[in-house]
Amino acid sequence: MSQDTSTRQLETEAPKDDVPAAPTSGPRRSFPRPWTGWAARVRRWREAHPTAAQGLSVSVTVLAAALVVAALVMPNSVVRLGPAKFVRIPAEAVIGAAVMLALPRRPRVVTAAVSGVALAAMTVLNALDMGFNQYLGRPFNVVLDWSLFGDAESYLEDSLGRTATLAAVAGVIAAVLLLCVLLALAMVRLSNLLARHSGTATRGTLIAGVVWITCTSLGLQVSGVPVAADSTATALKTQARRISATLRDEAAFEKVARVDAFGNTPGSQLVPDLRGKDMVFTFIESYGRSAIEDPIMAPGVDQTLDARTKALAKAGFHARSGWLTSATYGGSSWLGHSTTMSGLWISNQQRYRTVMASDHLSLTDAFRKTGAFDTVGVMPGVQKAWPEQKWYGLDKVYNAFQLGYRGPKFSWSTMPDQYALQQYQDRVHSKRPADGKARMSLLILTSSHQPWAPIPKMVGWDQLGDGSVFKGIQAAGNDPADVIADTTKSRQEYGKSIQYSVTALTQWLQRYGSKDTVLVFLGDHQPIARVSGNHASRDVPVSIVAKDPKVLDKIAGWGWTDGLRPAHNAPVWKMSAFRDRFLTAYGSTPHPKKG
Incomplete structure (x- = not known):
């Protein structure tokens, strides 16, 4: 090999000054791809x-x-x-x-x-x-x-x-x-x-x-x-x-809500036959037809209704009862309340919002519009701001935090119905309006709200105090989880809760009602399907109770059943029909508002 050839070979093999030579010793860094090890292990396991x-x-x-x-x-x-x-x-x-x-x-x-x-x-x-x-x-x-x-x-x-x-x-x-x-x-x-x-x-x-x-x-x-x-x-x-359909319904219902048979009726022509009366409208949570007709719940509920009818009769009160088909089922109670009070079929949340934003006349507002009634609401289930008060036409509303309750909650229900009724008596009913007006009250009772555990029990009316008396009753009651998981027990406890609510309300009337008191009470909807059955109707009982025989004479043509328990074949109306029938029965004159 010549010297020139050797020199060129050495120059070719020698590293250039600007290219670092590869290290000849020291640890080598490894950058494995993700999951390579896992995939390899899986492959080896599959091969083995x-x-x-x-x-x-x-x-x-x-x-x-x-x-x-x-x-x-x-x-x-x-x-x-x-x-x-x-x-x-x-x-x-x-x-x-x-x-x-x-x-x-x-x-x-x-x-x-x-x-x-x-x-x-x-x-x-x-x-x-x-x-x-x-x-x-x-x-x-x-x-x-x-x-x-x-x-x-x-x-x-x-x-x-x-x-x-x-x-x-x-x-x-x-x-x-x-x-x-x-x-x-x-x-x-x-x-x-x-x-x-x-x-x-x-x-x-x-x-x-x-x-x-x-x-x-x-x-x-x-x-x-x-x-x-x-x-x-x-x-x-x-x-x-x-x-x-929902989007179409929203637009169509806005037009329906603007039409009102009594929308332009002056106050002087609204419910003239009830002037001076002590009007009380009450909704009982989940009080449905199944409570009166289902073989598991009905025996106890029917016995209570019959016993309370007799007790009221001894106190001079008489009742007539029928059926209304609710716009809701199992829940969304506010849809039942607003349907009854508006005369409109309010079956979903969008309809509810539409009506609450409208000036469609509510039954409660009709009393306020007369100028002859103060209006008040007692709502132990309301636990936050309630702007709907304006549409309902209620001058004053007592919510869950304004009734002085210091006892335990009963699951969803903030307080027992008996306590709420006594507070209504002490804060509202026992005090006549200062301006000499009559009063229209709206009460929404909650003790029969699911899960029906624990359920309150009646105590002496003079023992209610601030509600602390219910601590022992609540502690001894059923665990909600046990009742929710058992269909038969849910039905049994639901029936007991209706018995309690009806007893509390009618005892209040018997104890504190006067010759001018008129009580209208009804259910807002049937209980859930697991209790009422998968093919149950949407019907709820409705009753009107009064001492003055003229009040019940006004609805004699309705075909309702005497007493608190409506007969199986008593008339059934849509809940939205009640407002206009009630206003007409007690002398109101229609002056339609056509939108």
């Missing part, structure tokens, strides 16, 4: 246990398919749940398989994941429909009902405590998120399986489609349930129609 790995893979795939199919065919009502509902062929699965087979890898994975989340959302909506049907007798309204979750949380906190409520809320949120993740992963896994076995999957999809069409054409059923299903598509269409 091929049979177990294959079995596990098949099991996960089967579970993924079962989860997706269950979500696709899930009904939205508890009464329609059953094994036959989940052994059906969903059309959405057939169409979804065809779409997945047609897509390239990346769009397929994205579509599968998004479809899984969307299916989870529909499953949650179906579950909400189940809950709302069970508790409120109607499906969930995706436009209007989100605000009710705050009320539900407050109810749980009052019934079960803050810790249990927080745990329940966290559990629900975690369950919804887990469902979204699981269904997305399940859809991706199934789509990948279809792509890996496209030939077999294509033939299977075609066969499934033919079977679905055949079952639909022939109307094939298993245990009365059609084999071919399109539950998710139907649910989606139902939700779309419901949203559209």
Whole structure:
């Protein structure tokens, strides 16, 4: 080798001055990719246990398919749940398989994941429909009902405590998120399986489609349930129609609310036949037809109503009773209150907001408008600002914090009805208005609110004090969690709560009512379906009680039953009809407002 060649070779192999030489010693830094170690361990385990790995893979795939199919065919009502509902062929699965087979890898994975989340959302909506049907007798309204979750949380906190409520809320949120993740992963896994076995999957999809069409054409059923299903598509269409109907209803109801048969009636022509009377309107929470006719609840409630009718008769009071069909069911009591007082069918929150913002005449405001009545409300269930006072036309309202109660809460109910009635007596009823007017009072009693545990007991009226007397009664009562979990016990305790509320109210009337007192009392809605039954009516009892025979003579043509217990065949009116019938019966002259 020549010297020039050797020199060029050395120059070529020597490192340049501006390029650092690689270190020849010291620790070498490692940057492993995420999950590389985990993936390697899984791969080694699968190689070491091929049979177990294959079995596990098949099991996960089967579970993924079962989860997706269950979500696709899930009904939205508890009464329609059953094994036959989940052994059906969903059309959405057939169409979804065809779409997945047609897509390239990346769009397929994205579509599968998004479809899984969307299916989870529909499953949650179906579950909400189940809950709302069970508790409120109607499906969930995706436009209007989100605000009710705050009320539900407050109810749980009052019934079960803050810790249990927080745990329940966290559990629900975690369950919804887990469902979204699981269904997305399940859809991706199934789509990948279809792509890996496209030939077999294509033939299977075609066969499934033919079977679905055949079952639909022939109307094939298993245990009365059609084999071919399109539950998710139907649910989606139902939700779309419901949203559209809600938006249309909002606009239409605004026009209806502006029309009022008594909207322009001067005060001098409103309820002239009740001038000078001591008017008391009272709602009893969840006092429904089932309390009087259900074989579990009725014996005790009917006995109480008959006994209290006799006791009132001895004191000179007589009653007539009928039925009203409530605009709500199982809850949302304010819809029943406002329907009765407005003469409008207020069946959802949007209608309620519309009426509260209007000048539509309430029955309570009709008394105020006469100039002959002071108006007052006693509402132990109101625990926050209540702007609705203006629409109701109440000069004064006593809420839960203004009645001096120092005893324990009874689950949701802030105080026993007997205590609230005694406070009404001491603060309002025993004091005549300074200006010589009569008085119209609105009372909303709460002791019969679910979960009906613990339930107060009657004590001596002169022993009520600040309510501390109820501490022992509350402590000895049932645990709400025990009653909520037991349907039979819920029915029994519900019946007892109605007996308590009716007894407290009628004892108050017997003790403190005068020759001019007129008591109108009714239920706001039926109890939840788990208590009243899945096919119960929405009817509630209504009674008018008075000493003055002329008061009841005015409604003789109504066909109502004598006493506090309406007959099974007594007239049934929509709750929204009561206001106008009542105003007309007691001499009011219609002067329509046409909007």
